[in-house]
Amino acid sequence: MSLLVSYSFRDSFFHRLDPRTKLAWLAVMLTLCVTASQVPLLVGLALVVLASSRAARLDLGSFWPMTKATGALALVLFLVQAVFQTEGGVLFSLGPVALHARGLELAVRAALRLYVILLLSLQFTMWTQPAELSLVLVMAKLPCRYALLVGLALRFIPILERDLADIFQAQAARGMELGNALRKAIAFGPVLLPFCLRTLRRANEVALAMELRGYGFGPRRTFARTVGFGRADYTVLAGLSLLLVVYFSARANG
Numbered sequence: 001m002s003l004l005v006s007y008s009f010r011d012s013f014f015h016r017l018d019p020r021t022k023l024a025w026l027a028v029m030l031t032l033c034v035t036a037s038q039v040p041l042l043v044g045l046a047l048v049v050l051a052s053s054r055a056a057r058l059d060l061g062s063f064w065p066m067t068k069a070t071g072a073l074a075l076v077l078f079l080v081q082a083v084f085q086t087e088g089g090v091l092f093s094l095g096p097v098a099l100h101a102r103g104l105e106l107a108v109r110a111a112l113r114l115y116v117i118l119l120l121s122l123q124f125t126m127w128t129q130p131a132e133l134s135l136v137l138v139m140a141k142l143p144c145r146y147a148l149l150v151g152l153a154l155r156f157i158p159i160l161e162r163d164l165a166d167i168f169q170a171q172a173a174r175g176m177e178l179g180n181a182l183r184k185a186i187a188f189g190p191v192l193l194p195f196c197l198r199t200l201r202r203a204n205e206v207a208l209a210m211e212l213r214g215y216g217f218g219p220r221r222t223f224a225r226t227v228g229f230g231r232a233d234y235t236v237l238a239g240l241s242l243l244l245v246v247y248f249s250a251r252a253n254g
Helices: 019-035 039-055 060-084 101-127 130-139 144-173 181-186 188-212 231-253
Strands: 090-094 097-100
Touching (some): 019 039, 019 130, 039 060, 039 101, 060 101, 130 144
Antiparallel strands (some): 090 097
């Protein structure tokens, strides 16, 4: 299963929200994640992201590869903290290497913060349609060419990841040793060239399709759909604003 998942439509409350409301949700949750220093609060944020994804009828199994990758990175953080952090009581020692309480706290906090950020990013791509996001950027006076790049990136990055997996499988069928992550890293050189060639061919096909459809021929760009705020959007935005006020008030008083 790939780390990145593209947009998938579901008939849910969250999917029907305006893309700007989803951007506000992403911004508020990232703000809470970056400024939070308590481990229980970071755990609560991760649970909120998973619960909202479940309410949006997203496939929670899509988060599992990201969870495994974050777990592997968390082990690296624990090792780094065990080597370099010497504050607090010793929780575990193995020869000259000791894991201190302060190091464990820092490692857990960093791993949870990274995990929440990755969950939010993946959630945003799964319930935000790339075309609607491009339309919002155009409405924000961003040049249409650059706005379209954002939508194309969200649409094609998962496809490029699948292309890379297909190339690895093709090389393995030819006898290349790809048993573990280290061997895959060593074999990345022979994989990189066909991947770049396939990416350039796909980019050329997209550029040709856009040219045949007359993209950029006229000074104005029209869209087949429109976006606008509804009652649900105003309710969610009001709730997010209230959440920020309560959170920062609690931090100031605490």
